[in-house]
Amino acid sequence: MYIESIALNNFRNYESMELGFSDRINILYGDNAQGKTNILEAAYVGATTQSHRMARDKNMIRFGEEEAHIRLNIKKREVGHRIDMHLRKNKPKVVSIDGLPIRKTSELFGLINIIFFSPEDLSIIKEGPSERRRFMDMELCQLSRIYYSNLANYNKVLNQRNNLLKSIAFHHGEADMLDVWDAQLVQYGKRIITERQNFINMLRDVVIRVHEMITGGKEKIEVRYEPNVSAEEFEETLVRKRDMDLRFTTTMSGPQRDDIGIYIGENDVRVYGSQGQQRTAALTLKLAEIELVKGMISDTPILLLDDVMSELDEKRRNALLTGIQDIQTIITCTGYSDFIRERVSLDRICKVTDGKVESISKKE
Numbered sequence: 001m002y003i004e005s006i007a008l009n010n011f012r013n014y015e016s017m018e019l020g021f022s023d024r025i026n027i028l029y030g031d032n033a034q035g036k037t038n039i040l041e042a043a044y045v046g047a048t049t050q051s052h053r054m055a056r057d058k059n060m061i062r063f064g065e066e067e068a069h070i071r072l073n074i075k076k077r078e079v080g081h082r083i084d085m086h087l088r089k090n091k092p093k094v095v096s097i098d099g100l101p102i103r104k105t106s107e108l109f110g111l112i113n114i115i116f117f118s119p120e121d122l123s124i125i126k127e128g129p130s131e132r133r134r135f136m137d138m139e140l141c142q143l144s145r146i147y148y149s150n151l152a153n154y155n156k157v158l159n160q161r162n163n164l165l166k167s168i169a170f171h172h173g174e175a176d177m178l179d180v181w182d183a184q185l186v187q188y189g190k191r192i193i194t195e196r197q198n199f200i201n202m203l204r205d206v207v208i209r210v211h212e213m214i215t216g217g218k219e220k221i222e223v224r225y226e227p228n229v230s231a232e233e234f235e236e237t238l239v240r241k242r243d244m245d246l247r248f249t250t251t252m253s254g255p256q257r258d259d260i261g262i263y264i265g266e267n268d269v270r271v272y273g274s275q276g277q278q279r280t281a282a283l284t285l286k287l288a289e290i291e292l293v294k295g296m297i298s299d300t301p302i303l304l305l306d307d308v309m310s311e312l313d314e315k316r317r318n319a320l321l322t323g324i325q326d327i328q329t330i331i332t333c334t335g336y337s338d339f340i341r342e343r344v345s346l347d348r349i350c351k352v353t354d355g356k357v358e359s360i361s362k363k364e
Contacts, residue, residue: 001076001112001299002328003043009069010062011087012038013355022347023075026330030352036332039352040116040304043330046072046083047114047302048142049093049105057087074112077299081111106148113142113293113301117286119311124285125270125278129259136196136260139289143296147195154188157181158251166249175246182238185254190231192255200225200260202296206288214280214287214319219264221281228257283316287323300327307332 002023008014013035028036041060044052051060061068068087073080086094095102102108124131141148161181168175204223211221229237237253238245245252262269262281269281293301303324309317310333336349351358 004073007071010065011068024347026348028332034352035355036352046070047112052116058089116304118306132260150191157184186235193231210287211284222263224261226259226261303329305331
């Protein structure tokens with residue numbers, strides 16, 4: 001699959017822009033703060049309904065405007081599709097596929113699979129568990145509408161339960177109502193825990209193989225799913241820790257507190273890994289994600305690289321370039337001379353200046 005073109009209206013610093021892409025390597029280069037990342041963000045939003053920056057819809061709309069529009073033309077197994085997305089300041093976004101409005105944004109998932117890799121992802125290992133949960137959730141949501149539905153429902157119930165805990169603590173609300181929310185929380189939570197476990201189980205073998213390639217077999221990596229509570233024990237744990245939840249006025253147990261453990265030998269890379277080991281582990285996760293998605297969807301995902309190459313040394317950069325030869329990749333950078341020096345085939349090169357995109361020849 002690949003993105004044939006993207007069109008933006010009043011998105012970030014773009015008043016109006018349309019850009020076509022090659023189905024292989026595309027370069028968007030230019031100085032900082034010109035709008036390169038905004039194009040990648042728009043593509044990601046168009047595919048997943050969410051910004052990789054966790055930005056709200058109203059913050060992605062051009063200053064002074066009430067609405068923004070993203071249009072993606074994609075090709076999947078030789079069949080063309082069009083995604084239209086309207087972002088509105090004070091109303092829910094409106095999405096249509098091939099001209100037909102969809103009732104739920106979850107209907108968009110599975111149409112297109114995008115993997116986003118930015119310098120922030122190089123910190124996924126040493127940052128808190130929420131970043132690693134997001135890594136699992138964003139890929140699982142694209143692979144399974146059922147997972148997305150379970151996660152959305154779980155978060156709604158979790159919010160309701162936490163509100164009730166606060167109400168009981170401060171306003172003497174009805175504690176018996178917790179049983180109602182607990183039953184729903186367990187229902188959706190068990191499914192989430194099971195799917196995350198399956199995902200990490202499938203990812204594990206790919207991670208070992210990719211990491212061995214990057215390090216030349218000098219280090220052995222292990223990736224483990226570390227659930228806060230098992231699916232089998234979730235219900236009993238909620239009941240047992242209810243007094244604690246009431247004391248802290250929040251739900252202390254459940255998949256909202258899960259983590260991924262990453263180990264080299266017996267050492268926890270999150271805590272004891274060197275900066276180089278942490279960066280290699282983060283790169284390994286992304287490359288393994290690409291390989292896993294390829295196998296699961298019997299197609300190639302789309303890769304967005306936001307100024308990552310400058311953050312990697314030569315060995316890690318070569319490992320990344322080797323892993324993306326057969327998939328559409330859109331890369332942002334300040335210059336593209338390094339790609340030419342490394343003899344990377346650049347199929348499309350564009351210069352971005354203050355919200356304007358200019359296609360150039362490779363000889364510039």
